[in-house]
Amino acid sequence: QxxxxxxxxxxxxxxxxxxxxxxxxxxxxxxxxxxxxxxxxxxxxxxxxxxxxxxxxxxxxxxxxxxxxxxxxxxxxxxxxxxxxxxEDHKKILLVSRKKQQENTIVHVKGVEIGGSAQVMIAGPCSVESYDQLKTVGTALKDAGIRVMRGGAFKPRTSPYDFQGLGIEGLKLLKQVADELDMVTVSEIVHPGHIELAANYIDIIQIGARNMQNFELLKAAGQVGVPIVLKRGLSATIEELILAAEYIVAGGNPNVILIERGIRTYEKWTRNTLDISAVPILKQETHLPVLVDVTHSTGRKDILVPCAKAALAAGADGVMVEVHPDPATALSDAQQQLNIEQFHDFWHRVKSSGLFKEQ
Ligand code: PRE
Missing domain, CATH: 1.20.59.10 (Chorismate mutase)
Known part of the structure; x- marks a missing residue:
């Protein structure tokens, strides 16, 4: 009952x-x-x-x-x-979000895939200084099986009295060495008016940490098809980085790669604090490739290997590291760049860890 x-x-x-x-x-x-x-x-x-x-x-x-x-x-x-x-209409689903696109975005440049099944190592000097310097590094990288070379031509420096880079001349040197060695090049652009021009000389345009929220630059980057590497700002949240990437994709350029490069905290023993948690979060929240710049995030050479391994283990699609033939005489970041021998050791240790998935 x-x-x-x-x-x-x-x-x-x-x-x-x-x-x-x-x-x-x-x-x-x-x-x-x-x-x-x-x-x-x-x-x-x-x-x-x-x-x-x-x-x-x-x-x-x-x-x-x-x-x-x-x-x-x-x-x-x-x-x-x-x-x-x-x-609801306003909280529209971001183009860069996983909700919008399930499968990973893979950026293809001259036969190199970024964001695919293999991970990528990007190396090179902080600044482009001369043909000889670039050729020396480029040859060493090529011999080590690395095809993507970085090198800054426009350098946003904290002090106006520091080396500002070779500008367009630097981009031309990158193109010359890249053509000779069949390399893929990455270099930072700081002016919206240089975006289209840069595409004539380099393969991947970097938007640096200091310009992550330079919205006119982001919009200009959206107007071209060249892959864009977007660095997380010094004090930018993950959401701000994602929204900065959205500017580029919403502008019409789907080839965006994100880089975690360390954020500003109270910690002094590293130049910045490598936010390793940003890697899996960015991979979950977006479909874009995610890299980790171990040089700028740590600012010290002695912990690059564990940090690179941590990045790869956390799911990063690649690592960026600075190499210079003679770091002591480098015109920027002399303290933190590896020399070629140190780079070989770094690369060997990263590869032999078994964490680096090769193409
Ligand atoms: C409504 C919704 C949100 C507002 O904060 C106040 C009321 C509601 O659901 O009752 C409707 C509404 O927008 C309104 O009456 O102005």
Whole structure:
């Protein structure tokens, strides 16, 4: 007998659930209409005064058994859900997000794949200084089986008195050496007006940490098809990096590669703090390739191998590291660049760890 009562009561509740659902849906449709009207009139969607009035009215009519606070809580949830519905159009799914595209974006440059099944090593000097310097590094890299070479031509330096880079001349040197050795080159561009021009000389354009939120530069990068390596800003959150990448993709260039390069914290024993957790988060949240710059994140040569291994183990699609034929005489970042012998040792130890998946 008792169990029959329970069933009957549950049937009653099922019935009420259906009625509530239909009323909630009816209410939601009206809230959506209100949202459209507000949008047209330029009125904010959230209206706390209106919400308070409705809550007061409801509490006045509340005859129990729910407490007033419970009634308020339940209706606040309904208002919140209605507000979310009104704002859904604006919270549109980002183009760079995994929700938008399940499969990984693979960037193809001159036969090299970034973001595919193999990982990539990108190495080279901080700054392009001369033909000989580039050719020496390029030859060493090529002999080591590495095809992607970095080298800065436009150098955003903290001090205006520091070496500012060779500019276009530097890009020309990169092209010359890349052509001679069949290498793929990466170099930073700092001016929106140089984006198109740069594509004549280099294969991958870098947007550096200091320019991560230079929106005009991001928009200009969206206008070309050249792969863009976008570095995380010094104090940028992961979300800010993702939104910066969205600028480029939304502009029409899908070939974006993200780089974690360390963020500013109170820690002084490294130049920046390598945020290794950014790697799996970026891989989860976006479909873009993710690299780790071990040189700039640590600023010290003695921990490059474990940091590179950590990056690879965390799912990074590659590592970037600085190499210079004679770091002591380098015109920038003399302290943190590896010489060629040190680079060979680094590369050997990273490869023999078994963590580096080769093409
Ligand atoms: C509604 C939704 C959000 C606002 O904060 C206030 C109320 C609601 O669901 O009742 C509807 C609405 O937008 C409004 O009445 O202005």
């Amino acid at each position: 008792n169990s029959k009562d329970l069933e009957q009561l549950r049937d009653q509740l099922d019935d009420i659930n259906m009625k509530l659902l239909s009323l909630l849906s009816e209410r939601a449709v009206i809230a959506q209409e209100i949202g459209i009207v507000k949008q047209k009139q330029g009125i904010p969607k959230y209206d706390p005064v209106r919400e308070r009035e409705m809550l007061e009215e409801l509490v006045q009519h509340n005859e129990g058994p729910f407490e007033d606070s419970t009634v308020k809580h339940l209706f606040k949830q309904i208002f919140k859900a209605s507000l979310d519905l009104q704002q």
